[in-house]
Amino acid sequence: MGEMASTKFLERATFGRLLKTLADAGYELIGPTVRDGAIVLDRIEGVADLPRGVREVQGPGAYRLEHTGDGRLFAWAHGPDSGKRFLFPPHEVVLSASRENGQLALTPPPLSETKFAFVGLRSCDLHAIDVQDRVFMIADPAYRSRREASIVIGVNCEVPGETCFCASMGTGPRCSLGYDLSLTELDDGFTAEAGTPRGEELLEGLAARDASEEEERASLAVTERAAEKMGRTLDVSDMPELLYRNREHPRWDEVASRCLACTNCTMVCPTCFCHDVIDSVSITGTEATRTREWASCFSEEFSHMAGGDVRRSVRARYRQWLTHKFASWIDQFGTSGCVGCGRCITWCPVGIDVTQEVAAIRATDGQVRIASEVAS
Amino acid sequence: MPSVSEAEIAGGVRRKVARIRRVAQDAYETFTYWAVLEDPITRRAYRFEPGQINMLGLFGVGEIPLSVSSDPARPLILGHTIRACGRVTNAFKQLKRGDQITIRGPFGRPWPLAQARGGDLLVVAGGLGMAPLRSAVYTAVRHRGSFRRLVVLVGARGPEHVLYPNEMDMWAGWLGSRGIELLRTVDIADDSWAYDEGVVTTLFPKARIDPRVTTVFACGPEIMMRFAVRDLLALGVPDRRIWLSMERNMQCGVRLCGHCQLGPKFVCADGPVFRYDEIADLMEVQEL
Numbered sequence: 001m002g003e004m005a006s007t008k009f010l011e012r013a014t015f016g017r018l019l020k021t022l023a024d025a026g027y028e029l030i031g032p033t034v035r036d037g038a039i040v041l042d043r044i045e046g047v048a049d050l051p052r053g054v055r056e057v058q059g060p061g062a063y064r065l066e067h068t069g070d071g072r073l074f075a076w077a078h079g080p081d082s083g084k085r086f087l088f089p090p091h092e093v094v095l096s097a098s099r100e101n102g103q104l105a106l107t108p109p110p111l112s113e114t115k116f117a118f119v120g121l122r123s124c125d126l127h128a129i130d131v132q133d134r135v136f137m138i139a140d141p142a143y144r145s146r147r148e149a150s151i152v153i154g155v156n157c158e159v160p161g162e163t164c165f166c167a168s169m170g171t172g173p174r175c176s177l178g179y180d181l182s183l184t185e186l187d188d189g190f191t192a193e194a195g196t197p198r199g200e201e202l203l204e205g206l207a208a209r210d211a212s213e214e215e216e217r218a219s220l221a222v223t224e225r226a227a228e229k230m231g232r233t234l235d236v237s238d239m240p241e242l243l244y245r246n247r248e249h250p251r252w253d254e255v256a257s258r259c260l261a262c263t264n265c266t267m268v269c270p271t272c273f274c275h276d277v278i279d280s281v282s283i284t285g286t287e288a289t290r291t292r293e294w295a296s297c298f299s300e301e302f303s304h305m306a307g308g309d310v311r312r313s314v315r316a317r318y319r320q321w322l323t324h325k326f327a328s329w330i331d332q333f334g335t336s337g338c339v340g341c342g343r344c345i346t347w348c349p350v351g352i353d354v355t356q357e358v359a360a361i362r363a364t365d366g367q368v369r370i371a372s373e374v375a376s
Numbered sequence: 377m378p379s380v381s382e383a384e385i386a387g388g389v390r391r392k393v394a395r396i397r398r399v400a401q402d403a404y405e406t407f408t409y410w411a412v413l414e415d416p417i418t419r420r421a422y423r424f425e426p427g428q429i430n431m432l433g434l435f436g437v438g439e440i441p442l443s444v445s446s447d448p449a450r451p452l453i454l455g456h457t458i459r460a461c462g463r464v465t466n467a468f469k470q471l472k473r474g475d476q477i478t479i480r481g482p483f484g485r486p487w488p489l490a491q492a493r494g495g496d497l498l499v500v501a502g503g504l505g506m507a508p509l510r511s512a513v514y515t516a517v518r519h520r521g522s523f524r525r526l527v528v529l530v531g532a533r534g535p536e537h538v539l540y541p542n543e544m545d546m547w548a549g550w551l552g553s554r555g556i557e558l559l560r561t562v563d564i565a566d567d568s569w570a571y572d573e574g575v576v577t578t579l580f581p582k583a584r585i586d587p588r589v590t591t592v593f594a595c596g597p598e599i600m601m602r603f604a605v606r607d608l609l610a611l612g613v614p615d616r617r618i619w620l621s622m623e624r625n626m627q628c629g630v631r632l633c634g635h636c637q638l639g640p641k642f643v644c645a646d647g648p649v650f651r652y653d654e655i656a657d658l659m660e661v662q663e664l
Contacts, residue, residue: 274634281436288436316663
């Protein structure tokens with residue numbers, strides 16, 4: 001980008017017009033909305049669907065909404081969903097095949113024409129999209145077409161959750177990449193910064209006025225306060241080596257005694273990309289479909305081979321997940337697989353806390369479980 | 377309908393329809409499916425290197441990773457060897473001449489035959505491990521002059537589990553002319569078995585391995601490879617000249633699905649063939 005565009009200010013009504021502009025331009029609006037006692041990401045019509053006057057209380061194994069009664073739309077951290085559910089859908093047809101008279105015909109599904117406009121993603125989730133880009137952009141044309149057609153309106157985080165640690169991961173709370181527009185909600189409206197030419201065009205189209213110095217300062221103060229209110233911290237120094245050299249640490253047995261291997265953490269994680277490829281056939285036997293579905297390294301069959309499952313114990317599966325997320329991901333994709341959103345802590349039914357698990361290993365670095373306790 | 381993207385072709389994601397020409401039983405419940413790609417342009421363009429993987433698909437049933445077990449110098453007809461033991465492999469067992477399958481690939485890192493040039497090549501196969509190694513043996517025989525000794529050690533649970541028994545007899549017959557030194561053993565022999573008895577590593581003393589010039593290609597159950605490596609290192613073969621072909625669950629072949637991870641490695645793309653020192657610390661960890 002060339003010269004830094006100035007920060008603009010959107011009155012609340014102008015923000016509404018922004019959403020309408022995107023919808024009119026053929027974008028499907030994906031934004032936060034309250035459903036089933038949580039803030040989820042889903043298709044929205046406009047401002048009325050946003051979670052007004054709502055905040056959440058998050059903790060290990062706990063998520064609860066509270067009504068504040070104020071007019072704020074984004075005074076909360078996040079719910080279980082992230083951009084992943086739309087860019088890398090949980091269930092996607094990757095191939096259709098038909099067989100008639102013994103002749104097989106293969107049809108890759110047409111690339112989707114849907115253009116998503118994500119509204120209200122947090123900095124952690126923008127970084128999560130960047131992390132998944134490194135996995136899918138080259139080899140997966142369907143992901144790439146959805147990604148390239150998408151527009152992203154980030155909203156800076158004002159009220160991080162108790163389980164959040166994006167400041168430790170360098171991924172927030174202020175939007176730093178992956179947005180067309182980055183907004184900060186203030187009392188009377190939003191400051192807006194463009195991250196791409198497309199974002200600049202949007203601001204021009206809205207004829208937004210320049211933000212005052214006071215508004216700019218207020219916008220910066222929002223994320224400075226958020227960084228201070230971060231519920232958790234995680235020391236990422238000495239990764240990936242810390243976890244590589246602690247593969248036999250007794251903590252893996254300890255955490256496995258609490259972990260239910262329920263797969264929740266991998267489902268809410270905005271970067272987990274592992275998937276199964278599953279074939280099914282129509283009842284007539286003439287049509288077959290190959291689908292891709294989210295998988296989890298916490299399930300035993302994930303590592304199934306003819307000779308048996310590789311990771312039979314929950315200990316081995318938890319170690320795989322945590323080590324992949326914080327260590328081997330760095331070797332594979334040049335970035336940590338964790339963006340510090342803390343969802344895995346919040347949505348874990350027994351409240352296992354990755355920040356505590358890493359800290360426990362770091363505190364007793366090099367400890368090896370006693371051989372007599374090692375199961376055969 | 378959109379055309380197939382360059383990335384798909386580069387990644388080998390494009391599926392190719394192939395027709396079964398012949399099914400040969402090559403061991404107990406183990407069959408080699410000889411298939412020809414239907415599209416003549418694709419067929420003529422298709423190349424693979426010894427030890428590489430294809431994803432073989434069966435309509436409505438699923439896809440499985442398999443190393444190509446046939447001769448890389450004859451890529452017009454492709455052989456894949458399958459033991460019927462799971463849902464997809466048992467469905468393969470129903471296939472007969474004229475049936476269609478899909479093939480995606482080739483994927484992964486091949487056996488590095490050039491690394492063995494000028495010295496001895498020692499091939500160590502355990503059970504079905506002969507399948508990915510057969511393509512390497514064919515290539516080595518084709519370039520026989522590039523190596524000093526070519527030693528093939530074959531181990532199996534029992535006589536009926538020895539893969540490609542007829543071919544083994546043929547290789548043994550070549551001893552004079554092409555200089556393959558073949559040694560065979562089974563864990564538990566019966567009256568039909570005229571060769572050695574014991575695990576494959578018991579053949580090492582007989583093979584008169586010269587650790588100064590030997591490059592090893594090994595494939596078999598992980599436990600067998602672990603013991604083979606231990607004994608080879610003890611004989612003085614450097615870890616950088618021991619190559620292993622690893623197996624993991626694979627569902628994509630292009631480092632997307634995540635199933636084949638071995639520590640930081642994606643076995644489908646970084647392997648399946650690894651130099652031992654690249655994975656030594658990973659192989660020591662149980663359930664990794």
